[in-house]
Amino acid sequence: MSDQPPPRPLTETELSARLRGLAADVAAPATGAQARGRAQRRRRGRRVMLSTTALVSAALTAVTSGALGSATEAAAPPAASVSHTPIPAPSPAPVQRVTIDLDAHTLTMEGRRFTISGLQDNCPIGETTVTVTAKYPTLTMPPNKFSKLSKYVDIRQWAVTFTDRSHHQRLLMNALDPSAGLNSMGHDSGPGAIALSPRDGKWVYDAIKPGARVEIKGRQAANADPDSVCYERQPITGDH
Known part of the structure; x- marks a missing residue:
């Protein structure tokens, strides 16, 4: 106290x-x-x-936005970048490959080789690589200076056509009429297109496809006579 x-x-x-x-x-x-x-x-x-x-x-x-994270929390990895560089598409392969050798008088396709009637020196095809445009079981050729003097109508069987650089559809090959003389096979006698024997022409007609790429090898004359002479070079319209 x-x-x-x-x-x-x-x-x-x-x-x-x-x-x-x-x-x-x-x-x-x-x-x-x-x-x-x-x-x-x-x-x-x-x-x-x-x-x-x-x-x-x-x-x-x-706290609400999540800006304050745990000290031991791992940082999120950055998102992987996506490349937008376009990948070039491969060139489309041709439907078929066919070779016409004007010097050897042969046509080769699907592993088979056929003898052809070649071109006259004055009537070259004028192309080295063409694409098959269409096929006709029968094709009436345009008039030429020879048919004007007669009632002969030139009808080709198993005709195969292409489109040239002038955008004209033209005859490429057909089966030779037996009455025209099959001895022309293996020689130059065509006025602007090649011909095969009836049997070979039918086989080629059945086997070849529109879009087939045809390589034309061998000699072709630099100058050509007009279409009135090389009438197989005239444009095809409809069934003519």
Whole structure:
């Protein structure tokens, strides 16, 4: 216990005097310095409150968006880049390959070789590589200067045609009419197209396909007579 004596109680007069002093301090108006100090304290309090509110909002945004991840969380690997470089398409293979050798008087296709009637020197085909356009079981040839002098109609069997560089459909091959003399096989006698024997011509007609690529090898004359002479070179329209 403390050895000091308890404080003396205030008398009624002393208590009244202290209460009057306190009342006087509260009622007294504040000086200019005191007012400025109070305003500064209020502003500092507002700034502290605004800073605290901003920090709390930023923390909530980071948590919601996932910006704050675990320290041990692995970073997601970057997405693999996709190449958009176009891959060149391979050139389409020809439907068939056929070779006509004008020097050897042969036609080769599907592993078989046939003897042909070649071209006259004055009536070359004029192309070294052609594409088969169409096939006709029978084809009536356009009039020529020889048929004008007679009633003879020139009809070819198993005819195969191509389109030349002038965009004209022309005769490429046909089966030789037996009445025209099969002794021309293996020799040059055609006025602008090649011919095969009837049996070989039928086989080639059945086996060859539109779109076949035909390579024409061997000699071809540099100059040609007009179509009135090389009538197999005339454009074909319809069944003529």
